[in-house]
Amino acid sequence: MTDTMFEVTFNYPQLQSIGLNQTVVNQLYSNPVNEPAALLRVTEIQRDCLTVHDGADEHSARVLPRLADTLHARATALAVGDWVIVQTNALGERWVAQLLPPTKHLARRANDGRRQPLASNVDTALLVMGLDLDFNPRRLERYVAFTRAAGITAVAVLTKADISPDAADKLAELQERLPADIPVLALNGLDDATGQLLAPWLGAGQTLVLLGSSGAGKSTLTNTLSHATGQATGAVRSGDGRGRHTTTARSLHRLPTGACIIDTPGLRTWRPDTDEAGINAGFDDIDQLAAHCRFRDCQHQDEPDCAVRDAVAPDRLRNYHKLLREARRGQQTALERKTETARWKAIGKAGAARAREKRGS
Numbered sequence: 384m385t386d387t388m389f390e391v392t393f394n395y396p397q398l399q400s401i402g403l404n405q406t407v408v409n410q411l412y413s414n415p416v417n418e419p420a421a422l423l424r425v426t427e428i429q430r431d432c433l434t435v436h437d438g439a440d441e442h443s444a445r446v447l448p449r450l451a452d453t454l455h456a457r458a459t460a461l462a463v464g465d466w467v468i469v470q471t472n473a474l475g476e477r478w479v480a481q482l483l484p485p486t487k488h489l490a491r492r493a494n495d496g497r498r499q500p501l502a503s504n505v506d507t508a509l510l511v512m513g514l515d516l517d518f519n520p521r522r523l524e525r526y527v528a529f530t531r532a533a534g535i536t537a538v539a540v541l542t543k544a545d546i547s548p549d550a551a552d553k554l555a556e557l558q559e560r561l562p563a564d565i566p567v568l569a570l571n572g573l574d575d576a577t578g579q580l581l582a583p584w585l586g587a588g589q590t591l592v593l594l595g596s597s598g599a600g601k602s603t604l605t606n607t608l609s610h611a612t613g614q615a616t617g618a619v620r621s622g623d624g625r626g627r628h629t630t631t632a633r634s635l636h637r638l639p640t641g642a643c644i645i646d647t648p649g650l651r652t653w654r655p656d657t658d659e660a661g662i663n664a665g666f667d668d669i670d671q672l673a674a675h676c677r678f679r680d681c682q683h684q685d686e687p688d689c690a691v692r693d694a695v696a697p698d699r700l701r702n703y704h705k706l707l708r709e710a711r712r713g714q715q716t717a718l719e720r721k722t723e724t725a726r727w728k729a730i731g732k733a734g735a736a737r738a739r740e741k742r743g744s
């Protein structure tokens with residue numbers, strides 16, 4: 384089986400500039416490929432084709448129906464940042480034949496239970512929030528919970544420090560509120576010095592994703608980082624006359640430091656693809672305090688002797704409960720809901736009446 388892997392050609396130094404690293408190469412060697420093909424990275428997804436990059440140039444490609452079926456059956460899809468195996472046919476058309484399973488992966492749950500991947504193979508999420516009217520600790524907490532649940536390093540980036548008179552207070556407030564191991568930075572996204580501040584997360588082969596609401600300063604940050612740190616480079620994707628309206632706004636940019644950055648549109652309606660354990664990971668102070676509640680199954684609502692309620696700020700606790708409810712709802716897939724409905728229908732009238740009572744509670 385091993386000899387078939389040599390069918391995949393890849394130029395390591397060239398692909399490194401688009402984020403190839405050792406972990407991905409390991410993936411490549413554990414996913415045998417049977418036909419001559421190339422390793423490329425997905426930098427943009429359009430409605431019926433996608434853009435892939437070989438570290439030097441970008442190309443348009445389409446997904447082989449076989450792979451599309453497989454992904455559909457697994458209730459997932461390709462995302463920006465994915466590494467894919469691409470075949471080129473006699474006509475010079477590129478077809479994506481295989482997906483290397485992404486190591487880290489940000490996804491949301493659609494209402495039908497399907498996963499909508501936002502970005503793949505991400506090392507660090509920059510949680511971008513303006514110190515102006517955009518400032519909202521709850522929203523940031525929400526982003527922290529999602530990224531941590533995905534095993535991705537979270538860094539809180541507070542922009543517009545230069546125009547916010549109370550920047551220091553807000554910075555202190557967040558440092559106090561968020562888990563201790565999350566760096567919180569206040570900066571001016573327009574200032575070249577920002578590149579230096581973020582340098583620890585921008586090393587070669589690193590992939591970052593920007594999360595934050597519209598106007599938070601994500602594009603500004605991407606621009607500054609693209610220019611401030613050295614030679615002029617910037618977007619992987621250059622104007623090519625394709626209609627902008629057919630693309631999602633999600634795309635991957637290269638930084639001069641050798642890192643890649645994935646910009647996302649504002650994620651107002653982002654429902655987490657995570658479970659209770661994931662939410663708890665983002666609120667580890669609550670998790671630890673819960674050991675001191677009187678009841679082992681304390682929900683930290685109105686139980687007596689609740690250690691959490693005594694110590695955690697009410698607003699943070701409310702946000703925690705809200706995210707937990709969402710995660711529980713998300714855990715129930717469409718199929719489970721269907722099965723459940725069918726089961727309820729099958730039981731007799733009396734049972735159904737009882738069930739209605741139960742669900743109505």
Ligand SMILES: Nc1nc2c(ncn2[C@@H]2O[C@H](COP(=O)(O)OP(=O)(O)OP(=O)(O)O)[C@@H](O)[C@H]2O)c(=O)[nH]1
Nearest residue numbers: 542543546571572573597598599600601602603649
């Ligand atoms: N003074 C100052 N202005 C900033 C800073 N960051 C962003 N801005 C300004 O805020 C506005 C919005 O910034 P964008 O970078 O477009 O915001 P975005 O997050 O990309 O927004 P979407 O593209 O809608 O998702 C622009 O006018 C920026 O110039 C900052 O740190 N300081």
Ligand SMILES: [Zn+2]
Nearest residue numbers: 676681683689
């Ligand atoms: Zn409690």
